[in-house]
């Protein structure tokens with residue numbers, strides 16, 4: 001599903017944020033990416049959806065080699081990957097329904113299909129009643145639900161989330177995690193960068209520790225200890 005081979009990333013300012021990463025993530029896995037601030041977690045996951053390009057190495061996502069993928073094919077890649085951010089990144093002038101529908105309009109889905117898919121996904125995240133509200137009328141947790149709905153409406157094989165609970169209170173964070181669990185239970189691969197030890201140590205999945213641009217630990221049913 002996702003393969004990285006000898007991946008190295010040096011930013012133009014000289015910072016090496018990935019220093020020889022080798023990893024394989026299989027279909028349907030749920031993977032936490034943890035590690036100290038500045039360790040290279042965001043860089044690691046940004047390279048999976050071609051937000052950043054590696055300086056060296058190969059990255060294959062869903063059979064697509066990102067090293068040789070032409071820029072004009074990036075939208076094709078993005079259709080197969082849902083992305084969820086810490087700060088939601090919703091379009092403020094569009095309501096909940098429109099924010100989610102937008103992801104389908106850009107790929108020219110039929111109006112009938114759009115209605116069905118958006119309504120289904122809003123029901124999944126529990127936002128049917130709030131479909132006509134605007135982002136600034138919603139709580140942080142609700143905004144994150146919209147952003148998750150948008151990320152899965154195309155039924156991607158993988159969802160990549162960068163600190164999706166980073167701006168949320170603990171109770172809301174657990175609710176958001178329940179939704180990710182449901183999405184994963186349907187067979188979608190989830191890769192999630194997080195600082196939340198309580199979540200990682202309670203809802204147990206594979207844990208990849210990144211430190212100094214390298215994978216220093218990689219364990220199934222892993223814990224996020226205090227030594228790292």
Ligand SMILES: Nc1ncnc2c1ncn2[C@@H]1O[C@H](COP(=O)(O)OP(=O)(O)OP(=O)(O)O)[C@@H](O)[C@H]1O
Pocket residue numbers: 011012013015016017035036037038039040041042043044
């Ligand atoms: N666009 C960029 N240009 C230059 N350096 C960058 C850029 N993005 C990240 N870096 C540097 O790369 C290193 C890794 O950053 P990255 O954001 O991947 O870490 P992180 O583990 O996600 O951190 P955090 O947990 O604080 O979000 C840091 O030293 C950072 O300053």
